Amino acid sequence: MHVGVLTGGGDCPGLNAVIRAVVRKGVQEHGWSFTGFRDGWRGVVEGDTVPLDVRAVRGILPRGGTVLGSSRTDPFVLPDGVRRIGEQLAKLRTDALIAIGGRGTLGIAARLHAEHGVPCVGVPKTIDNDLSATDWTFGFDTAVGIATEAIDRLHTTADSHRRVLVVEVMGRHTGWIALHAGLAGGANVILVPEQRFDLDQVCAWVASRFEATYAPILVVAEGARPRDGAPVQGSVGVWLADAIERRTGKEARTTVLGHVQRGGSPSAFDRWLATRFGLHAVDAVRDGAHGTMVALRGTRVVRVPLSAATDRLKAVDPALYAEAGVFFG
Ligand code: F6P
Secondary structure (H helix, E strand, O other): OEEEEEEOOOOOOOHHHHHHHHHHHHHHHHOOEEEEEOOOHHHHHHOOEEEEOOHHHOOOOOOOOOOOOOOOOOHHHOOOHHHHHHHHHHHOOOOEEEEEEOHHHHHHHHHHHHHHOOOEEEEEEOOOOOEOOOOOOEOHHHHHHHHHHHHHHHHHHHHHHOOEEEEEEOOOOOOHHHHHHHHHOOOOEEEOOOOOEOHHHHHHHHHHHHHOOOOOEEEEEOOOOEOOOOOOOOOHHHHHHHHHHHHHOOOEEEEEOHHHHHOOOOOHHHHHHHHHHHHHHHHHHHOOOOOEEEEEEOOEEEEEEOOHHHHOEOOOOHHHHHHHHHHOO
16 A cells, blocks of 8 residues: 655644654554655645655654645646646555645545545644544644743733733634633633624723732734724734723733744644544555544544535634633733
């Protein structure tokens, strides 16, 4: 059996752990060979490959990023993209493809399988943890850890200067990182894209925090928006600090964590999850379970249709968000 492996979309800590597990199990237990495709679907379309054997995956478990590179290339919008994929896979005598990615990459895998019979197995990844088919995606725990450490550090400088500190975390569509890091870091306000915020209420929380003689820390997901629909140009965190300063007269600063949340070594949990996903993806290939992806349900790794990766965004449950409200202000 010859298997292709690719990583697509935004990178995320744990990708290398998946690649390592796939190759180690595939080679050691089944005697398979592998081809790595460079930069996601671009590498498959263009036949841009890297050798992938046990030697190539040695030492990569704790490394962030992806040794295969990544891109958001969509073969369906390229002239002849799908035909070229068929040609490349035939030329390399590829029996199956393991695609590691988020909604974009796995959506392409789902279409290639459903519409063109390409034998794909998916592995879900995203630091956003917003894929509905799986309880957790690897990369999320690492991102939350990085954001929590940042919040811890910002508490002390905020208190020293009696300033408002706004921490903007990733999450264009969902507020999972904001909610988890905000709770773990003891934030006084957490704002998520799923619920529009009321600026008057936010300023009231800021004021009450100062009354309690502590400086407020606000965690805001990059996709959060004010209720009155006022247009926010650029960073919502910068916009918010500016609005709070003007309304309350308190000095405010913003820290935009950005891609720091996606870089560096994966946490132990993400290594564990990514490794298990890799091992189970090999089982899926062995069983000919094309058109499926691996997913975590509780502590069990299961298979679900690839289309489930793209079906529905896993939004923050309003009840879960409401739980955090006791700490606001
Ligand atoms: O989906 C992962 C993610 O990191 C989001 O949280 C973020 O909004 C986006 O990717 C950033 O994308 P890019 O790296 O292309 O700027």
